[in-house]
Amino acid sequence: MWQSRKRLRVASVGLVAVLVPLLLRFRDVNAAAMPWRQTHNLPLGLSTRPAPPAACRNNLCTRPGGNQIRTSLFAAPPGVANAGLHVPRVALLVLFIAVDTGQALVMDWAEKRSWMERAGRQYSRQTALVVESGLSVVTGLVVSSFLGADKLSALWPLCIKFFPVALCFAVGLSLKMMAVDHFQAGTIKIVGQLRLGLVALASTIILSRRYSPQQWMAISAVTVFCMLFVQVKGRGRKRQGKDVKWTGLSQLLGWVCMNVVGGTLAEKTYKSSDVPYYIQKSAQDMGHLATSLLMLFLVVPHFNPSEDIRNPSVRPDGFFDSWDVRTWFVVGFLFLDAWISNLLLKEFSGVTRGVAKAAGVAIVYFASLLYSKDRRANPKLTWIAMGVILGSMIFSIVS
Numbered sequence: 001m002w003q004s005r006k007r008l009r010v011a012s013v014g015l016v017a018v019l020v021p022l023l024l025r026f027r028d029v030n031a032a033a034m035p036w037r038q039t040h041n042l043p044l045g046l047s048t049r050p051a052p053p054a055a056c057r058n059n060l061c062t063r064p065g066g067n068q069i070r071t072s073l074f075a076a077p078p079g080v081a082n083a084g085l086h087v088p089r090v091a092l093l094v095l096f097i098a099v100d101t102g103q104a105l106v107m108d109w110a111e112k113r114s115w116m117e118r119a120g121r122q123y124s125r126q127t128a129l130v131v132e133s134g135l136s137v138v139t140g141l142v143v144s145s146f147l148g149a150d151k152l153s154a155l156w157p158l159c160i161k162f163f164p165v166a167l168c169f170a171v172g173l174s175l176k177m178m179a180v181d182h183f184q185a186g187t188i189k190i191v192g193q194l195r196l197g198l199v200a201l202a203s204t205i206i207l208s209r210r211y212s213p214q215q216w217m218a219i220s221a222v223t224v225f226c227m228l229f230v231q232v233k234g235r236g237r238k239r240q241g242k243d244v245k246w247t248g249l250s251q252l253l254g255w256v257c258m259n260v261v262g263g264t265l266a267e268k269t270y271k272s273s274d275v276p277y278y279i280q281k282s283a284q285d286m287g288h289l290a291t292s293l294l295m296l297f298l299v300v301p302h303f304n305p306s307e308d309i310r311n312p313s314v315r316p317d318g319f320f321d322s323w324d325v326r327t328w329f330v331v332g333f334l335f336l337d338a339w340i341s342n343l344l345l346k347e348f349s350g351v352t353r354g355v356a357k358a359a360g361v362a363i364v365y366f367a368s369l370l371y372s373k374d375r376r377a378n379p380k381l382t383w384i385a386m387g388v389i390l391g392s393m394i395f396s397i398v399s
Contacts, residue, residue, distance in 0.1 A: 089347070093356050096340045100360035103333035104185035105367060110326040111180060123322040124307040124315060125177035126296045129170070132334040133289035139335075140282030147278065154275050158283035165269055166287025168262030174295045176255040178304065182248025186368035186375060189361045190229050190385050191252050193392055196354075197223040198260040206264050214398040222391035229384045236378050267345055281342055358392040365389070 111122060144152055179188060197219045203209040211219070234244040270280055301308035308314060315321040344353055365385050368375075375381045 092340070092343070093348075093352065096344055097356050097359050097363070099333060099336045099340055100357070101363045101367070103330075103337050104189060104360075104364045106326070106329045106333050107180055108185045108368065108371075110330045121322050122181070123324075123327045124296075124300075124309055124319075125180060126174060126292065126300045126307060127309065127319055127323075128327060128330050128334065129173055129177060130289070130292045130296055132331050132338065133170070133285060133292045135331070135335055136285040136338055137282065137289050139339075140278055140285055143278045144276075144282055147276070151275060151279055155279060155283055158273070158275065158280060159286050161273075162269060162280065162284040163287040165262055165266045166284045167291050168258045168265065169284075170288045170291035170295065172255045172258030172262060174292070174300065175251045175258065178300070179248045179251040179255065181304075182245045183252070184368055184372055186365040186372055186385070187233070188252065189364045190388050191226060191249075192256060192259075193222055193361060193388050194226045194253070195256045195260050195263075196392060196395065198256065199263065202260050202264040207268060212398065215395060218391055218395035218398060222388055222395065225384055225387035225391055229381060229388065232378065232380050232384060233374070236374060236381075263345070266342065270342070270345055277343060281339065284342070285338075354392065354396040358389055358396065361392065362389045 144155070176188070183191075200211055200216070200219050204211070230249065237244055266284075270277075273280065296309070301310070305311070306314050309319050309321065312318075344356070365382075369382065375385075
């Protein structure tokens with residue numbers, strides 16, 4: 001009991017140490033996004049804007065250089081306001097963190113990983129992706145028919161335009177679901193931070209973005225800590241006489257690479273069109289559904305025969321074999337994550353998304369410590385994970 005309370009205290013202290021600076025960073029981002037007339041009466045620590053912007057209209061401010069920024073995190077994003085909803089931007093960020101955290105932990109729950117052990121036959125993970133994609137397509141079409149029926153003619157050309165984005169995201173998510181068979185949520189979140197360095201390279205090449213020396217130092221630190229985490233975890237398994245999970249690692253790295261390429265293409269594609277968000281999302285979901293079906297019937301059974309839903313000897317109940325309420329929770333969180341993540345991609349800067357992601361990584365890692373045996377037995381992994389989280393936070397601060 002004492003050991004359990006000690007672990008809980010350590011996890012709580014670590015979580016607070018990470019989240020407090022992140023919340024302060026959210027405050028600074030919000031203050032920097034407000035026009036001068038909204039910040040000159042704030043405390044001195046928040047009044048950092050030297051001069052008012054040139055013009056402000058419709059929750060957008062134009063700086064002298066021509067760049068447009070949102071006036072406040074409490075203003076409704078245009079993508080949401082156009083749908084008749086008035087959700088503050090900060091609420092959208094909090095919702096994203098909650099969904100991102102819940103999705104990771106619910107996946108562990110659906111894998112029947114209890115506090116101490118894992119038991120029971122698993123559902124075919126690719127079926128959850130197919131159901132989520134189908135649900136997203138139906139939702140997008142219904143919303144589009146009510147809010148933008150006159151713009152549905154642009155849907156089919158957009159399907160072709162968004163297909164590379166959908167292909168990358170669908171294949172990457174399939175690889176991640178395969179890796180869930182090998183790793184818990186905390187490990188997946190930490191290794192997933194390798195995307196930061198790859199995003200920087202992809203943005204530099206594809207989007208002609210430039211990063212400062214301080215940003216590259218933070219990116220390098222995160223990459224080194226991620227690789228060190230993998231190395232220390234592998235050594236721990238060898239000391240226990242277990243094999244290193246090379247298959248799971250390759251699937252995680254594949255997911256990271258596909259997610260980076262898809263995210264870079266998505267940012268460029270979403271922001272290059274004035275078509276409403278729900279139309280763009282519907283176009284992407286159609287490509288996502290087609291790719292997920294292809295993965296379900298042709299690709300996944302080749303690498304994992306136990307998930308072949310056409311084989312009654314391994315999946316007697318077919319498509320919904322071993323589904324239960326936990327699986328539906330996974331579908332629900334995947335659905336929410338897909339819509340909210342893409343909306344953040346369209347409405348928020350990379351800095352704000354980076355802070356939100358770092359907060360989600362911290363919460364998931366320390367929450368999963370409560371049932372992770374290998375990371376509890378090796379405190380080095382937690383210290384290295386702290387390095388990854390703090391490196392991600394430093395990157396957002398210097399950006």
